[in-house]
Amino acid sequence: MNIEKIRNEFPFLDAEKTGKKVIYLDSAATSQKPLSVINAQADYYKYSNANPHRGSHYLSWKATEVYEKTREKIRNFINANRPEEIIYTRNATESLNLLAYSYASENLKEGDEILISILEHHANLVPWQRVAKEKGAVLKYVYLNEDFSLDYNQLRDKITNKTKIVAITASSNVTGEMTDVKKITKLAHEVGAISIVDACQLAAHKAIDVKDIDCDFLAFSGHKMYAPLGIGILFGKYSLLENLKPYNLGGDMIEYVYEQESTFAKPAQRFEAGTQDVGGVVGLSAAIDFINEIGIDNIYEHENELVRYAYDLIKDIDNIKIFFPEKRNTGSVLSFAFCDIHPHDIASILDMNGIAVRSGHHCAMPLHTYLGVSSTCRASFAIYNTKEEVEYFAKELKNVRKVMGL
Template identity: 50%
Template sequence: MDIHSIRSQFPILDQSVNDHPLVYLDSAATSQKPTSVINTVNQYYQEYNSNVHRGVHTLGTKATDAYEAAREKVRNFIHAKSTQEIIFTRGTTTALNTVAASYGRVNLKAGDEIVISYMEHHSNIIPWQQVAKYTGATLKYIPLTEDGTISLEDVRNTITNQTKIVSLTYISNVLGTINPIKEITKIAHEHGAIMVVDGAQSTPHMKVDVTDLDCDFYAFSGHKMCGPTGMGVLYGKQHLLEQMEPIEFGGEMIDFVNLYDSTWKELPWKFEAGTPIIAGAIGLGAAIDFLETIGLDAIHKHEHELVGYAMEKVSSIEGVTIYGPSAENRAGVLTFNIEGVHPHDVATVLDTEGIAVRAGHHCAQPLMKWLNVSATARASFYLYNTKEDVDRFVEGLVISKEFFHNVF
């Protein structure tokens, strides 16, 4: 990877924040966008802005072709078998809520079990809480090991023949833990359960093959993988999607409407009511082109080197606690606290140095409780970050620690 060439394609990185060159370490929240994606979205609005699947005029046809071409790019990117299995959504949250509402509420009953883990993002907890309340099903949690990983032994001890849904994140947005999804999927299927995967943090950073994983549903967001905000994907096995009813109704998802009843279009359109996120889908297609040009294996290797380098540097600072597993089983996320300093204060000092990190509970309050903290700070790395960024970050941590320890 030619990092300097890659960085030059992200115009937002070429700026100063608080009189310091920007170091952006918050890609787990949202990634920056390359010029190719920005130009593609602008081109749609400037040259062929039109609704899709409706008009027969030239602009409408061009917009429809670009929108559906993006669906094919997504299918190929995650190795789904058919574009009928690719549903465009507003993001991971909408995708997971769709599965919970359309599949979970209909297929579960009292006595059934839903299995998740303590490391889940709120969008993979709350929908299942609601399903459990609605159906009388039981919500169960796979315990975590001391270093914040999931053992297959604990998976086997938690999943039973009463388990109907297992829903787990592929990569933790807090700990960076990479979960053994393929093996967990096999265990779930052995007990007759379906497997739902939150792929928000995995899809931008590593190769994903949903056919090889054999998961039943897989959700991810475009904005974390160099694409536009407000755009996401739900992959589902075709036979399951065909059984499910849509949860939004209106234009474009219908086949025929009469006075008292209606029928739905075939997949994938029956789950895409109303005017879709056209520019977002086309921009996501451009983001996929960009990532595939670089290569997901190269991106994953680069981030692994960065997080290993960062953990080595940060662990040498006295009074800093790093959460999660070793670098060998970790994606490009480093979550930490400085003893005696609130993470929001750490993030504020880092910002004065031009360094952007995340601070808070990261939409993972059950995990914060498991860690016995109220909040943490988090640096997350992506393809455009460098070891120089890490060095600046480490210098900023030293400044933060010295500033607050001198003040208090």
């Protein structure tokens, strides 16, 4: 794999154009976009822009074609059974809200239980809080082992006959752990619960096979996998989607509309009301080509090498605490804190040296409370990062202590 060649695909690395050399270690928030994605989206707006499904003219037909062909590409990317199981949304957040609103509010009753983990991003947490309150259901959490890894013994104990929904991240955006969603799904199914997988931090890093996982629903966002902002995916098993009520109502999701009532289109169209982000779909299509060309296994190997290297280089810095379950399968994020320096100070000092890391609670406040810190710093890696960048980051992180006079 030629990383230099891959880096040439990313305009953000052109310091003359950006005004500054940037070492971007914030891909878990959003990845940078390769030229192929940027150009594909621009070309769509230049030469193929129209509202899909609605017109019988040439450009509308072209927009419809790319919209539906991409659905098939995504089906293939995650190994779903049929393209109708792929729903376009704005992002993973919208996908998960759709489930909380449509599936959960239809199917839960008082006393039922929703099981999530303390690792969850707010997108896979806050919607469940609301639906649990509304339905009188109980929201339960699985916590972690001493080494910050998910406690599977606890998970097994907490799945009971009352459990109706198990919604767990496939990869934590804080600890980086890639969970065993296949095992979790099996445990959920044994008690008749459905399994929802938040694959937001997985889709750009590791192959997803929904048939193998056997999950009922799975959500992810395009912008974390080299695609534009504003396009997301919800996968659902067709047998469940068929019986799911739509979340958004309006144009393009109906079968017949009468004065007082309407009937709805079949999935996936039923869940895609209103004018969709076709430009985003085109970008997502190019992003999947980009990933496939490199090979997702190669991407995983490269990123895993970087994250492990970074861990080794920083783990002995004075007063550092790294929230990294090193014995588990991990993705490409590394979160850490110093007991004597605020994460925002760390991020600002690194930024002065051209290193972009994130500081804060990373939309995982309950996790931070559980870990006993209000915020952490997070370095996250992607295919365009190099070992030299990791070394520079580690050197400058050590330097932060000196800058702070420690």
